[in-house]
Amino acid sequence: MTYKMSSVIFKQLKYNRNRIIVILSIILISMILVSCSSENSIEQITDMPVDESVLIENTIESNNQPIHEEIIEVDSLEVIVELEEENTKNEISMEDAINIAIEASGGYYSGLKLTRVHSYDNDRERNIESGTDGKREWWYVTFGNEKLNYVIVLIVAGEVVNIDAFDESGNNGLFELSEIKMTSEEAVRKAKELGLRGGNPNNEDEWISGYNFQLSYESLIATPDDKKIFLEVIGISPDGNFARVDFDAMTGELLLAEEKIEHDNGDIEWKGFN
Amino acid sequence: MRKKLQSIFILSMIIVLAFSMQAFAMPQRGMMIDIGGIIIDVSQIAEDNAVNPYELREAIEKGINADKVSPFSSLDTYSPNMIASESVEIPLIRSAPIKVTKSNQDSTAYVANSGALTASGKTPAVGMCAMHTNVTTKTGSTSSSMVKLGTVITVGNNTITIQGTAYPAFFVEDRGTPSNRTDFWIDLYFGLNNTANYNAAINYGVKQVSYYYHY
Numbered sequence: 001m002t003y004k005m006s007s008v009i010f011k012q013l014k015y016n017r018n019r020i021i022v023i024l025s026i027i028l029i030s031m032i033l034v035s036c037s038s039e040n041s042i043e044q045i046t047d048m049p050v051d052e053s054v055l056i057e058n059t060i061e062s063n064n065q066p067i068h069e070e071i072i073e074v075d076s077l078e079v080i081v082e083l084e085e086e087n088t089k090n091e092i093s094m095e096d097a098i099n100i101a102i103e104a105s106g107g108y109y110s111g112l113k114l115t116r117v118h119s120y121d122n123d124r125e126r127n128i129e130s131g132t133d134g135k136r137e138w139w140y141v142t143f144g145n146e147k148l149n150y151v152i153v154l155i156v157a158g159e160v161v162n163i164d165a166f167d168e169s170g171n172n173g174l175f176e177l178s179e180i181k182m183t184s185e186e187a188v189r190k191a192k193e194l195g196l197r198g199g200n201p202n203n204e205d206e207w208i209s210g211y212n213f214q215l216s217y218e219s220l221i222a223t224p225d226d227k228k229i230f231l232e233v234i235g236i237s238p239d240g241n242f243a244r245v246d247f248d249a250m251t252g253e254l255l256l257a258e259e260k261i262e263h264d265n266g267d268i269e270w271k272g273f274n
Numbered sequence: 275m276r277k278k279l280q281s282i283f284i285l286s287m288i289i290v291l292a293f294s295m296q297a298f299a300m301p302q303r304g305m306m307i308d309i310g311g312i313i314i315d316v317s318q319i320a321e322d323n324a325v326n327p328y329e330l331r332e333a334i335e336k337g338i339n340a341d342k343v344s345p346f347s348s349l350d351t352y353s354p355n356m357i358a359s360e361s362v363e364i365p366l367i368r369s370a371p372i373k374v375t376k377s378n379q380d381s382t383a384y385v386a387n388s389g390a391l392t393a394s395g396k397t398p399a400v401g402m403c404a405m406h407t408n409v410t411t412k413t414g415s416t417s418s419s420m421v422k423l424g425t426v427i428t429v430g431n432n433t434i435t436i437q438g439t440a441y442p443a444f445f446v447e448d449r450g451t452p453s454n455r456t457d458f459w460i461d462l463y464f465g466l467n468n469t470a471n472y473n474a475a476i477n478y479g480v481k482q483v484s485y486y487y488h489y
Contacts, residue, residue, distance in 0.1 A: 017280065024287050116445070120424035122371075122489065138371075140426055152426060152443055154371065154488055161370050162488060164428055170439040172399050208423050221389050221397065234394070234423065244395050260395060270395055 090157035091135035094119070094184035094213055098177050101141030101153040104160045109149035113174040116142040118214040120154075126201035130210025132192075134185030144171035173217030175229050182231050182252045184213050191233040191245040194257050194274040199236050207242060211235045215249060220256065230255065237273040305331065310469030314476060323479035325349040334476060343472070344384035344461050346480045358456040358482075371488035380455040381434075381483045383475035385467040392448035394423065400436050403427065404448030404461040421446050427460065427485045434483070436464055437471070460485070 092100075098117055105112055120138035123130055130136060143151040150169035154162040188196075188211050199208035211233055218230040229249040237243035237259035246255040259273040305317040305327055316334065320327035329349050337343030358380075363373040386398050396402065405421045425446040433440035444462065464478070465471035 020284065021287070024291060028291060118424050121422045122424070138424070140424065148439065150442065156371060164443065166442040168433070168440045169442050170401055170436070172401060212423055218397065224388065224397070258395060268391070270391060
């Protein structure tokens with residue numbers, strides 16, 4: 001019985017061989033096309049908590065026009081330099097930079113307050129002792145207000161060299177100069193007592209020259225919601241590592257003194273050095 | 275003999291077809307993923323940013339629990355981007371700053387877990403960014419793109435919106451060493467690593483921006 005059925009099947013297959021092959025090929029191709037369809041199942045990846053904040057679309061506004069500009073040859077700079085008087089290095093304190101910037105930014109928006117002040121490690125002649133007296137050549141002083149207006153003032157050698165003003169920008173907190181009870185000179189002096197030294201510009205690993213400063217609202221990792229005005233001195237630890245010493249600018253209290261340890265496996269560790 | 279060969283051939287086809295149907299019936303590893311209740315179309319995002327969708331998916335999955343994650347920073351793009359370039363405005367006075375404009379540079383977005391610090395030891399805050407330094411870039415150059423501590427880059431009127439607020443300028447507080455990006459790539463901090471921010475960073479993708487800083 002089985003043999004008869006098989007032989008009947010084989011006979012039919014023999015006579016309809018080509019037709020069957022075509023049909024099988026069509027079925028196979030159809031299955032391949034189905035597998036390439038875009039209707040895929042949604043796969044749950046994680047159980048990340050869904051917070052209450054709305055997903056906000058982030059965009060970049062641009063005219064999308066290609067921009068291509070030529071590099072200007074620098075040889076002409078040397079010619080110009082010969083015709084100008086050489087400026088001597090003129091370093092100023094953080095407080096002086098703030099006062100200069102306050103005067104320069106007055107005409108832009110109302111109600112401006114400080115949001116960030118920091119030295120810019122961009123001296124033409126980089127020196128391991130730069131900032132040892134709390135003075136640097138380049139300073140950025142940034143202002144904001146409740147309306148999110150924003151002004152950035154760049155001061156070099158005691159002169160305002162650039163001001164950028166924007167109608168809107170976020171900021172990290174606003175404060176007045178009157179709230180600051182500690183000077184940059186005092187901060188670096190105390191930091192040096194803890195062992196901090198200036199960065200050596202001849203050592204690329206140290207990333208900085210001399211001492212740098214920053215004044216802004218920050219918080220300690222342990223107390224992220226407790227924001228204070230940090231006056232930070234950046235330098236090199238006694239062990240030769242990138243380091244920072246932070247003070248509460250309103251009270252002068254030492255908040256932390258940490259150095260950055262870079263392990264061979266690439267891990268980064270910040271730990272106290274005093 | 276010939277009959278037997280034909281029979282074997284046909285039966286083989288049937289068996290292959292049967293296995294194929296079984297394989298196609300198995301659930302496909304799709305490109306729509308759900309992160310904390312938000313559906314991401316990885317295929318679409320990959321197409322929009324000219325990256326490999328499978329590599330992007332892998333990067334997204336790896337980044338969910340990472341300390342700091344920038345989904346696009348290491349992905350190669352395969353579309354012809356506008357040419358990255360630089361222009362320099364040299365002042366007449368030697369001590370005045372030189373204004374350097376970097377055009378058509380890659381920008382990406384990253385998030386970080388609470389407790390993560392920048393290269394300068396700061397707790398990341400929106401308004402900060404990372405810029406790579408002294409790396410071999412995809413153009414093959416090893417140009418010294420060392421950025422000085424305290425650099426402020428300005429995108430100007432082409433503001434970048436993060437968490438609903440426009441940002442025209444960023445403080446360089448971190449340094450990254452990605453590959454496959456333009457010589458002066460910037461990675462923008464989008465906030466703590468939570469559902470909304472991570473999705474925002476993914477959706478930002480890779481965008482070309484122009485910015486300037488004073489040097």
